[in-house]
Structure formats: structure tokens, C-alpha cells
Amino acid sequence: MRPSSWIVVVALAVLGAILVEGVEAQNQDPRIGVWQNANNPGNVMNYDEIPGGGTRLRVDAVNAAGEVTSWWGYDAFFDGEWHPVTGTNRTAEEEDAWVELKNPFTTEIRYRRPAGGMLDRVLENVVSPDGETLWVIFRNPEGIATNIVTYNRVR
Numbered sequence: 050m051r052p053s054s055w056i057v058v059v060a061l062a063v064l065g066a067i068l069v070e071g072v073e074a075q076n077q078d079p080r081i082g083v084w085q086n087a088n089n090p091g092n093v094m095n096y097d098e099i100p101g102g103g104t105r106l107r108v109d110a111v112n113a114a115g116e117v118t119s120w121w122g123y124d125a126f127f128d129g130e131w132h133p134v135t136g137t138n139r140t141a142e143e144e145d146a147w148v149e150l151k152n153p154f155t156t157e158i159r160y161r162r163p164a165g166g167m168l169d170r171v172l173e174n175v176v177s178p179d180g181e182t183l184w185v186i187f188r189n190p191e192g193i194a195t196n197i198v199t200y201n202r203v204r
Contacts, residue, residue, distance in 0.1 A: 078096070078098065078104060078153075079153065079154055079176040079180050080096040080104065080156070080174060080176055080183065081096050081097065081098055081104065082095075082096060082202055082203070082204055083095050083096075083202070083203040083204050084096070084183050084200035084201065084202055084203065085200060085201055085203050086198060086199070086200055087198075087199040087200065087201055088198070088199070090111075091110055091111045091112065091113075092108065092109075092110065092111075093108070093109045093111055093203070094106065094107075094108050094109075094183075094200060095107045095108075095109065095122075099124060101126060102126065102127070103124055103125055103126035103127065104124070104125050105122065105123075105124050105125075106122045106123055106124075106125065107120055107121075107122035107136075108120060108121055108122060108136075119136070119137035119138070120136045120137055121134060121135065121136030121137065121139055122134070122135065122136055123135065123146040125146065125148035125156075125158075126148075127148060127149060127150045129147070129149075130147070131145035131146070131147050131161065131163070132145060132146055132147070132148075133145055133146075134146050134160070143162070143163075144160055144161070144162060144163070144169070145160070145161050145162075145163050146158055146159070146160055147159045147160075147161075151173075154175060154176045154177075154178070155173060155174065155175050155176075156173070156174045157171065157172070157173050158171070158172045158173075158174065159171050159172075160172075167190075168190045169190070170187065170188065170189065170190065171187075171188040171189070171190065171192065172185055172186060172187055172188065173185070173186040173188070174186075180202065181201065181202045182199060182200070182201060182202070183199075183200040183201075183202070184197055184198070184199055184200070185197070185198045185200065
């Protein structure tokens with residue numbers, strides 16, 4: 050092979066690697082990471098990827114010393130199923146979460162009390178286009194927005 054052919058082969062390999070990396074970055078859930086409540090820094094949300102195409106949410110209450118004093122969370126698989134909410138002072142029978150991926154930047158979360166099956170509240174998580182801000186829009190069971198909380202990406 051001539052030297053110029055090697056340059057072409059190497060250039061194509063590098064270009065291919067860059068394109069694959071870019072596609073993988075675009076496919077990553079923009080919620081993955083750590084988010085801190087803008088008005089209450091002791092409220093921290095952690096989103097992690099889990100096997101099977103889902104995400105794990107853990108919301109921590111953190112004191113001034115940086116210690117987690119309580120937490121709650123759930124696993125979401127975007128499968129149309131209800132999944133138990135667990136955490137400090139919670140049992141799996143107390144609350145369920147159902148999560149739907151509306152688009153790459155928006156999820157809808159519904160919470161219910163399994164005992165009566167009644168819908169408790171509805172939230173939307175919306176990630177900004179730059180991926181640095183996450184808004185949690187709280188809605189009552191009728192769908193009316195009652196509160197919006199802003200979180201900033203920590204990492």
C-alpha cells in the first residue's frame with residue numbers, strides 16, 4: 050500500500066470513531082447526572098443508567114455537612130408499568146411511580162398510592178437544550194401546573 054493510501058485509511062478510521070462517539074452522546078439520556086435544587090441546595094437528584102434501558106432516580110436530602118439524612122427513589126424502564134418507590138422511612142407498598150418518555154428532553158412521572166390505586170400527583174421533568182438545567186413541573190391529578198422547581202446540573 051502506498052503511503053498516501055495509509056493516510057486515507059487512518060483518516061477514515063478517525064472520522065468513523067468521531068461519528069460513532071457523537072451518535073452515542075446524542076443517544077444518552079440528558080437527565081443522567083447529578084442535579085441540585087436551585088432554591089434548596091440540600092435537595093439533590095441523582096439519575097443513573099441501569100441495565101435494561103432504564104434509569105434509577107435517587108433524591109437525597111443533604112445536610113450542611115454534606116451528609117445524606119434521607120433519600121427516596123425508584124427505577125424507571127419506560128415500559129408502561131408501575132414501579133415501587135423506596136427509601137428512608139418508606140416501604141414499597143406506600144407509593145408507585147410510572148414514567149413515560151415524552152421526547153428526549155421530557156419525561157412524565159405519575160405517582161399513586163397502590164392501596165387505593167388513586168393518582169396522587171403528576172410531574173414533568175424537562176431538561177434544557179444545553180443540558181444544564183432541569184425543571185420539575187408539578188401538576189395536580191387534573192393536569193394543572195401547581196409549582197415549578199429548578200435544578201442545576203452538578204455533574
